[in-house]
Amino acid sequence: MPDISQRGVHMPPSPIRKLVPYAEAAKKRGVKVYHLNIGQPDIETPKPVLDAVRHSEFKVLEYSHSAGNESYRRKLVTYYERFNIQVNHQQIIVTTGGSEAILFAFMACLDAGDEVIVPEPFYANYNGFAVEAGITIRTIGSSIESGFALPAMEAFEKAITPRTKAILICNPNNPTGYLYSKEEMEVLKQLCLQHNLYLFSDEAYREFCYTGRHFSAMNLEGLDDHVILMDTISKRYSACGGRIGALVSKNQQVLDAVMKFAQARLSPPSFAQIAGEAAVDLPADYFDGIKAEYLARRDVLVAGLNNIPGVFCPNPGGAFYAMAKLPIDDADVFCQWLLESFAYEQQTVMMAPGTGFYATPGLGKQEVRLAYVLNREDIAKAIICLEKALEVYPGRVATAIADTIVTHG
Amino acid sequence: MPDISQRGVHMPPSPIRKLVPYAEAAKKRGVKVYHLNIGQPDIETPKPVLDAVRHSEFKVLEYSHSAGNESYRRKLVTYYERFNIQVNHQQIIVTTGGSEAILFAFMACLDAGDEVIVPEPFYANYNGFAVEAGITIRTIGSSIESGFALPAMEAFEKAITPRTKAILICNPNNPTGYLYSKEEMEVLKQLCLQHNLYLFSDEAYREFCYTGRHFSAMNLEGLDDHVILMDTISKRYSACGGRIGALVSKNQQVLDAVMKFAQARLSPPSFAQIAGEAAVDLPADYFDGIKAEYLARRDVLVAGLNNIPGVFCPNPGGAFYAMAKLPIDDADVFCQWLLESFAYEQQTVMMAPGTGFYATPGLGKQEVRLAYVLNREDIAKAIICLEKALEVYPGRVATAIADTIVTHG
Numbered sequence: 108m109p110d111i112s113q114r115g116v117h118m119p120p121s122p123i124r125k126l127v128p129y130a131e132a133a134k135k136r137g138v139k140v141y142h143l144n145i146g147q148p149d150i151e152t153p154k155p156v157l158d159a160v161r162h163s164e165f166k167v168l169e170y171s172h173s174a175g176n177e178s179y180r181r182k183l184v185t186y187y188e189r190f191n192i193q194v195n196h197q198q199i200i201v202t203t204g205g206s207e208a209i210l211f212a213f214m215a216c217l218d219a220g221d222e223v224i225v226p227e228p229f230y231a232n233y234n235g236f237a238v239e240a241g242i243t244i245r246t247i248g249s250s251i252e253s254g255f256a257l258p259a260m261e262a263f264e265k266a267i268t269p270r271t272k273a274i275l276i277c278n279p280n281n282p283t284g285y286l287y288s289k290e291e292m293e294v295l296k297q298l299c300l301q302h303n304l305y306l307f308s309d310e311a312y313r314e315f316c317y318t319g320r321h322f323s324a325m326n327l328e329g330l331d332d333h334v335i336l337m338d339t340i341s342k343r344y345s346a347c348g349g350r351i352g353a354l355v356s357k358n359q360q361v362l363d364a365v366m367k368f369a370q371a372r373l374s375p376p377s378f379a380q381i382a383g384e385a386a387v388d389l390p391a392d393y394f395d396g397i398k399a400e401y402l403a404r405r406d407v408l409v410a411g412l413n414n415i416p417g418v419f420c421p422n423p424g425g426a427f428y429a430m431a432k433l434p435i436d437d438a439d440v441f442c443q444w445l446l447e448s449f450a451y452e453q454q455t456v457m458m459a460p461g462t463g464f465y466a467t468p469g470l471g472k473q474e475v476r477l478a479y480v481l482n483r484e485d486i487a488k489a490i491i492c493l494e495k496a497l498e499v500y501p502g503r504v505a506t507a508i509a510d511t512i513v514t515h516g
Numbered sequence: 517m518p519d520i521s522q523r524g525v526h527m528p529p530s531p532i533r534k535l536v537p538y539a540e541a542a543k544k545r546g547v548k549v550y551h552l553n554i555g556q557p558d559i560e561t562p563k564p565v566l567d568a569v570r571h572s573e574f575k576v577l578e579y580s581h582s583a584g585n586e587s588y589r590r591k592l593v594t595y596y597e598r599f600n601i602q603v604n605h606q607q608i609i610v611t612t613g614g615s616e617a618i619l620f621a622f623m624a625c626l627d628a629g630d631e632v633i634v635p636e637p638f639y640a641n642y643n644g645f646a647v648e649a650g651i652t653i654r655t656i657g658s659s660i661e662s663g664f665a666l667p668a669m670e671a672f673e674k675a676i677t678p679r680t681k682a683i684l685i686c687n688p689n690n691p692t693g694y695l696y697s698k699e700e701m702e703v704l705k706q707l708c709l710q711h712n713l714y715l716f717s718d719e720a721y722r723e724f725c726y727t728g729r730h731f732s733a734m735n736l737e738g739l740d741d742h743v744i745l746m747d748t749i750s751k752r753y754s755a756c757g758g759r760i761g762a763l764v765s766k767n768q769q770v771l772d773a774v775m776k777f778a779q780a781r782l783s784p785p786s787f788a789q790i791a792g793e794a795a796v797d798l799p800a801d802y803f804d805g806i807k808a809e810y811l812a813r814r815d816v817l818v819a820g821l822n823n824i825p826g827v828f829c830p831n832p833g834g835a836f837y838a839m840a841k842l843p844i845d846d847a848d849v850f851c852q853w854l855l856e857s858f859a860y861e862q863q864t865v866m867m868a869p870g871t872g873f874y875a876t877p878g879l880g881k882q883e884v885r886l887a888y889v890l891n892r893e894d895i896a897k898a899i900i901c902l903e904k905a906l907e908v909y910p911g912r913v914a915t916a917i918a919d920t921i922v923t924h925g
Binding site: 124235 | 520523525532554561571580612630712770779785
C-alpha cells in the first residue's frame with residue numbers, strides 16, 4: 108500500500124470539527140448539544156438573498172468567469188465603497204469562500220519555507236492552508252489578560268527573519284473577537300513598509316463591531332501594493348454554505364498570479380454568486396438588527412462566563428466569538444468529556460478547544476473558543492451546562508486563573 | 517513592493533482561458549466567436565436538477581458536513597452501484613468540483629518533489645494543481661498518430677524514479693477523447709502493484725463513451741488501496757457552475773488525510789449539493805439522448821476537420837473533445853490570430869492551443885483541442901471558419917503533417 112504524504116500526516120485536524128463524531132454520538136444517546144463550537148450562525152439567511160437563487164431563470168448551470176461574474180464584481184465595488192474602500196471590479200477576484208482567498212494569497216505571495224507572522228491565538232484553519240502551501244506560520248503571543256490586543260511592534264520585529272514575507276491578521280478577530288484600532292493598524296503599516304511585507308487582512312466579520320468602528324487594511328494610505336484583503340459573505344449574510352468569498356488587492360502582480368490559480372480551478376460556485384450579488388442590495392439597515400442581536404448575545408455569554416467561579420472571558424469588540432479561560436487541566440480532554448461523559452438535564456455544550464488556535468505547544472490548554480451563534484436562551488442554557496460540568500469535571504484544577512486578571516469573585 | 521512567489525511566477529495560465537481577453541475584444545468588434553475552446557456544454561441542465569435548488573425550503577444557508585451532506589453521499593452510493601462500483605458513503609468525500617478532488621489527491625498522497633506519471637497530452641490544469649502541491653508531473657508521450665492510445669508498459673517503467681508515487685489518467689480522456697480499454701487498465705494495475713503507486717483516475721466523462729464500455733479504475737480487482745477516483749457532476753449533468761465533485765477511495769488512510777484538507781476549507785457548496793443529489797434520480801434513459809447528440813456532433817466535427825486539406829483528427833472514443841493537427845507554425849499564435857486578426861463573414865472560432873496540454877517543450881505546437889459542446893450547425897460553421905482561416909493564415913506551413921498518417925487528400 109502506498110504511503111500518504113507527510114503533509115497529509117502533518118495536516119492538522121480542524122479543532123472546530125474534530126469533535127463532531129462525539130457530538131453525533133451524544134445526539135444518538137438523546138443528549139441535546141448546544142453548538143458553540145462553530146461559527147455557523149442561526150440567523151436566517153436574508154430572504155431576498157435566497158430568493159434570488161430560487162427565482163433565477165438560467166437554463167444552463169455554466170462556469171462563471173474564473174474571477175467571478177463581472178456583474179457581481181461590479182456590485183461588490185459598490186459594497187466596498189460604503190466602507191470608503193475604493194477598488195474597481197478588476198481588483199476583486201471572487202473565491203470559493205474566504206478559505207480559498209486565504210489559500211490563494213498564500214500560494215501567490217509565499218513560497219515553500221517562507222514565513223508569515225500571525226498574532227496568536229489565530230483562526231485554526233490558517234494552519235491547514237499553511238501546510239498546503241508549505242509555508243511556516245510564526246506566531247507572536249497576544250494574551251487573554253490584555254484582551255488579545257495587538258502585540259507590541261518590538262514583538263513583531265523580533266519574529267521577523269529573512270524568510271518573513273507577510274503579516275496576517277483577522278479583524279475583528281476570530282477566535283478572540285478583538286477589534287484592531289486605527290493606531291494598531293498604523294503599526295502594522297509601518298512594519299510592512301519597513302520590512303517589505305505583505306499585509307494579509309481577513310475581514311470576514313467587518314460588519315460585526317460593537318466597541319468601535321472597523322478600520323480596514325485597505326484604508327491604510329501608501330500600503331496599496333502590500334495589502335491583500337480576504338473576504339467572505341459567509342458570516343455577513345449567514346450564507347456559510349454558499350462558499351463565496353473574495354480576494355481584493357491593488358497589487359496588479361498579485362492579482363495576475365492569483366488569476367492563474369483561479370483559472371486552474373475554473374470558477375467559483377455559480378448559484379451562490381447570484382446570492383452574493385443580491386445581498387449587496389439588502390436595505391442599509393439590514394445589519395442594525397443583526398448587530399443588536401449579536402451584541403445582546405455577547406453580553407449574555409460574557410457575563411454568564413465571568414459569573415462562573417474560576418472562569419475568565421475578556422469582552423470581545425467584534426465578530427461573534429469569545430475566548431474563555433477555564434479552571435481545567437486540558438481543553439481538548441474537557442471538550443471531548445463534555446460530549447462523551449457529561450450531560451445536565453440531558454443537555455451538554457460543544458466548544459472548540461483553545462489549543463487548536465495556538466501554534467505554540469502548551470498554549471491554550473485552559474482556553475476554549477465559544478461562538479455566540481445561538482439565541483440568548485440557548486446561550487444561557489449552555490452556560491448552565493458549562494457551570495455544572497466544571498463542578499464535576501475530574502480534571503478541574505484550582506489554580507487555573509492564578510496568573511489571570513480576575514474580575515469577579 | 518513585495519515580490520510574488522516563485523510558484524505564482526511558474527503557475528501556468530490556463531491554455532483554455534488565457535485567450536479570453538482576445539475573444540472579448542473580438543465580440544466587442546461585432547465578431548461572432550464559436551467557443552470550441554472550453555468544455556462548457558450548451559446542453560441544458562436537467563430541469564429537475566435546477567428545480568431541486570429552486571424549490572428548496574431551508575432558511576439558513578449552512579455549512580454542510582466537510583465531506584458533503586450525508587444524504588447526498590448515500591445517494592452517490594446508488595449512483596456508483598450502477599457502474600458496479602461498490603463503495604459506502606464514508607468512502608466518498610464531496611469536493612468543490614473535480615478540481616478540488618485532484619488537488620486533495622495530490623496534497624494527501626504526494627509531497628513536494630514527488631512525481632506523478634501522466635500520459636501526454638493531458639488536462640492542462642493538472643499542471644496548475646501540481647504547481648500548487650509542489651509536485652512534478654512526468655510525462656510519457658502518447659501520439660496523435662496512434663489516436664492517443666495508452667503508451668506501452670515499458671514507457672511507464674522507464675519514467676519511474678524513486679520519487680514516483682502515482683500514475684494519473686483521465687478516462688475517457690480530456691483532451692484527446694481516448695477511451696482506455698480494460699486491457700490497458702490492467703497494464704496500469706500491474707504497474708501500480710509492482711511499483712507501489714497510486715492510480716489517480718479522473719472519470720469526469722464516464723457516461724460519454726461511444727466506441728465501447730467504460731472500465732473504471734475502481735473495478736480493478738486487488739487495487740483498492742491504490743485507486744483514487746476523481747469525479748465531478750460538471751459534464752455529466754451540464755452543471756459546471758455548481759462546483760461539485762467527489763474523491764472516492766477505499767484507502768482509509770487517504771480518506772482520513774483528505775478529510776483534514778476538506779475540514780480546512782469547511783464544506784463544499786450547499787446549493788449545488790442539492791442539485792447533485794437530485795441528479796442521481798434522473799430517469800435511467802437521461803443519458804441516451806445526450807450521448808446520441810454528442811456522438812452526432814463528434815461525427816460532424818471529426819469528418820469536417822479531416823476534410824480540410826492538411827488537417828488530421830483521430831476519432832475520439834469518449835468525452836467531448838478532439839485533438840487535431842493543423843498545418844500551422846504555432847498553435848498559440850494561430851489561436852490568438854483567429855481572434856485578433858481573422859473573421860470570415862464576421863465569425864471566427866476559438867480553440868485551445870495544443871501546447872497547453874503538453875509539458876514537454878515543443879510538443880503540441882501544431883495541435884489544437886476542440887470541445888464539441890456546440891450544436892451541429894454551429895460546429896459546421898466553426899469548421900468553415902477554420903478552413904477559411906487556414907487558407908490565409910500567414911504562419912501556414914506546407915509540411916505540417918508530413919510525419920502524420922494522412923487519411924485524406
